[in-house]
Amino acid sequence: MTEKEVVVKSDAGVHARPAMMFVREAMKYPCEVFIVKDDVEANGKSIMSVLGLAITSGTRLIVRAAGQDEEDAVDRLVSLIENDFKN
Amino acid sequence: MEKRTIHIRDLTGNESKIDLHLVLVAGKAGVGKEISMGDINRPGLGLAGFFDFFAYDRIQIFGLGETAFMRQLAPDRKGEIFERFFSYSVRCCIFTHNEHPDELFLELANRHQVPTFVTTHRTTRFISLLTHVLEEIFSPMVVNHGTLVDVFGVGVLLMGKSGVGKSECALELVERGHRLVADDMVEIRKIDESLLMGYGSEVIRHHMEIRGLGIINVKDVFGIRSVRNRKRIELVVLLEEWASGKEYDRLGIDENKYSILDMDVPFITVPVRPGRNIPIIIETAALNQRLKKMGVYSARELDNRIQHWMMMEGRKRHD
Structure with missing residues (x-):
């Protein structure tokens, strides 16, 4: 299992489009991907699950992955969040 | 937590x-x-x-x-x-x-x-x-990534990997008149030693993502009777891709359990493959669960009947 902490900086928080970008990236990896906010773990490959966390700007998150290519997945997804969900 | x-x-x-x-x-x-x-x-x-x-x-x-x-x-x-x-x-x-x-x-x-x-x-x-x-x-709480549906009054938690068809199955169940509680993110609380309650996350309540359609609001599309806010979890159904080598339960005499927050919930595994009508299997599983709750066990009763019949036949032969 690999995990990394990241703070969401985009002003609008993680609304539908950023959530879709995240899930789309996460789906590219075979490992399981999770986002953790306040001890609540969401499935990083499910849009509803990610939206359900209601991640606002300034929230501290943990991106967690387990399985094949977990390190690449965490690096890629953390940088996606750090770059305001822009590719 | x-x-x-x-x-x-x-x-x-x-x-x-x-x-x-x-x-x-x-x-x-x-x-x-x-x-x-x-x-x-x-x-x-x-x-x-x-x-x-x-x-x-x-x-x-x-x-x-x-x-x-x-x-x-x-x-x-x-x-x-x-x-x-x-x-x-x-x-x-x-x-x-x-x-x-x-x-x-x-x-x-x-x-x-x-x-x-x-x-x-x-x-x-x-x-x-x-x-x-x-x-x-x-109360102790845990978040589960399954889908919770009220089927004939039985709270059924559908579990399984992403893409196995939990949401599609729930959608079909809703279409058949059952109620969605939560999709992809179910908060489960152990209210007391015998009660597990499942809730939807408040922000995304009653929404569902269906691949190919995107996000739909089940309450708006299917109406108020298609949703509820919380439901006691009484049956866990694991949907998994049909694995040809795996032995699936053919009798249903033994009861399997799935542990959530140290509480055992009746558990079945349903193999999925194209052409299998999963929602109707879930409906039947829910009804069967209700029967079991009332003390009626189909598989055990059939077994008893067969044993009784064989005993009678055996006696006839001896006479």
């Missing part, structure tokens, strides 16, 4: 659907204070001047008796008692029967920042409601 403390303000807007009818009358500055585990105290003895073992860190409930006693206290004695009462770090006071505390009490509550509420409920009723609310707030 288990909550150990809550803020006093959480009592007014709590997650359960119970309204405690609390109106804040003093001590607003203290509503951010924390209280731990949900015990309560009736401060009658303290008001009479006996402060040994005073459980100041619990929620203090003033019923009709306490208010009447306070009313008849002589002014100087009252001042002395109240000063003593508030010298402890009292967390929160609640007056029942819509009885408002007097000016002196309010002033001291404000000065010591002790949130003081008045409720219209009767004392016994209020205590039972409050206990219920606190139990729910303090």
Whole structure:
């Protein structure tokens, strides 16, 4: 299992489009991907699950992955969040 | 995950659907204070001047008796008692029967920042409601990435890997008249030793993502009868891709269990493959679960019948 902490900086928080970008990236990896906010773990490959966390700007998150290519997945997804969900 | 403390303000807007009818009358500055585990105290003895073992860190409930006693206290004695009462770090006071505390009490509550509420409920009723609310707030919680559907009144938690078809199956169930509680993110609380309650996350409540369609609001598309906010979980169904080598249950005589928050829930594995009508299997599983709850076990009964028949046949042959 690999995990990394990241703070969401985009002003609008993680609304539908950023959530879709995240899930789309996460789906590219075979490992399981999770986002953790306040001890609540969401499935990083499910849009509803990610939206359900209601991640606002300034929230501290943990991106967690387990399985094949977990390190690449965490690096890629953390940088996606750090770059305001822009590719 | 288990909550150990809550803020006093959480009592007014709590997650359960119970309204405690609390109106804040003093001590607003203290509503951010924390209280731990949900015990309560009736401060009658303290008001009479006996402060040994005073459980100041619990929620203090003033019923009709306490208010009447306070009313008849002589002014100087009252001042002395109240000063003593508030010298402890009292967390929160609640007056029942819509009885408002007097000016002196309010002033001291404000000065010591002790949130003081008045409720219209009767004392016994209020205590039972409050206990219920606190139990729910303090109950152990876990988030599950399955889909929770009420099928014929049985709470069925569909689990399985992403893409196995949980949402599609839930959609078909909803279309057949069953109710969606939550998709992809189910908060499960153990309310007591025999009750697991599943809730949807508030922000995304009753929404679903169907690949190819995107996000749909089940309540808007299918109407109010297609959703509910919470449901007791009584059956866990794991959907998995049909693995040709794997042995699936063919009899259903043995009961499998799935453990959630240390509680065992009846559990079945349903293999998925193209052309298999999963929703109808789930419906049947839910009905079968209801039968089992009523003490009727189809597989065991058939087995008994067959054994009985064989015994009779055997006897005939011997005669």
